[in-house]
Amino acid sequence: MAIKSRHCCTSFIFLLLPLLLQFYSAESDLQLNYYAHSCPNAEEIIKQQVIKLYNKHGNTAVSWVRNLFHDCVVKSCDASLLLETVSGIESEQKSDRSFGMRNFKYVKTIKDALEAECPMTVSCADIVSLSARDGIVLLGGPRIEMKTGRKDSKGSYLSEVKSSIPNHNDSIQSVLSRFQSIGIDTQGTVALLGAHSVGRVHCVNLVHRLYPTVDPTLDPDYAEYLKGRCPSPDPDPEAVLYSRNDRETPMILDNMYYKNLLKHKGLLMIDQELTSDPTTSTFVEKMAADNGYFHDQFARAVVLLSENNPLTGDEGEIRKDCRFVNSD
Secondary structure (H helix, E strand, O other): HHHHHHHHHHHHHHHHHHHHHHHHHHHHHHHHOOOOOOOHHHHHHHHHHHHHHHHOOOOOHHHHHHHHHHHHHOOOOHHHHHOOOOOOOHHHHHHHHOOOOOOOHHHHHHHHHHHHOOOOOOOOHHHHHHHHHHHHHHHOOOOOOEEOOOEOOOOHHHHHHHHHHOOOOOOOOHHHHHHHOOOOOOOHHHHHHHHOOOOOOEEHHEEEEOOOOOOOOOOOOOOOOOOOHHOOOOOOOOOEEEEEEEOOOOOOOOOHHHHHHOOOOOOHHHHHHHHHHHHHHHHHHHHHHOOHHHHHHHHHHHHHHHOOOOOOOOOOOOOOOOOOOOOO
């Protein structure tokens, strides 16, 4: 009887094993140094290209971080964001959630350097992730160990962008809910919003806090400064009308963002709401007090974001040109 029982347990384990392997396959296909044999210099090539582009166009570093967020939060980290509108594909870049995004053309610069070294080997999805990693370092942020092995999608998801990417005036609870749906907890979400420490915001996304009346949660002096940057309640979206996210360290990814929030100098509604919601305010205070803590939580959250539902194995392709799916 005992022998029969052991036989049944063994049979059950063998039946269960394929299911377990299937469940963990996507995660296990991502690994550190995925290109160690197929393209040993891949990560160094990306790093050097990111540095060159940063030295020539400093704002590219911010673009790489934003690309990671906009790509990975929509369905998967699969470079669908990079696809241009062609027959059968509508680019995610057409969404109003992509307003102000730029420097996509320089992704081709990075991809061309990789293709010259290792043709059809390194995915555009991994370029999105690794360029963000290297851009974060150039912005004074933490060095993040990031797995690779992603494949590229064969389609875009324009129709899903609005439901996937939070808007600047969404409630903090809806933002937390969205991030939790992809495995990022509250303190990770608060840390990711710290990316607003760098870059700038167009007046189109600011004027509702200034006109017809000033948002009472804004510091009055700061509100006057913003009115100087955005003098009209109806700014031209094509005009150069911006305010820096952080006036003191505008191109450094640091905890000045959280210090500003505590002074009622949050630029966007979603920023300032972090201090008024009890589920997030404690983390704001901790990150404002400790830049190392902010960096640790930011690094952890970026890894979780970068590993959201990747395409691996035969699920996608390696695009030759990140702007277009491969022709059959």
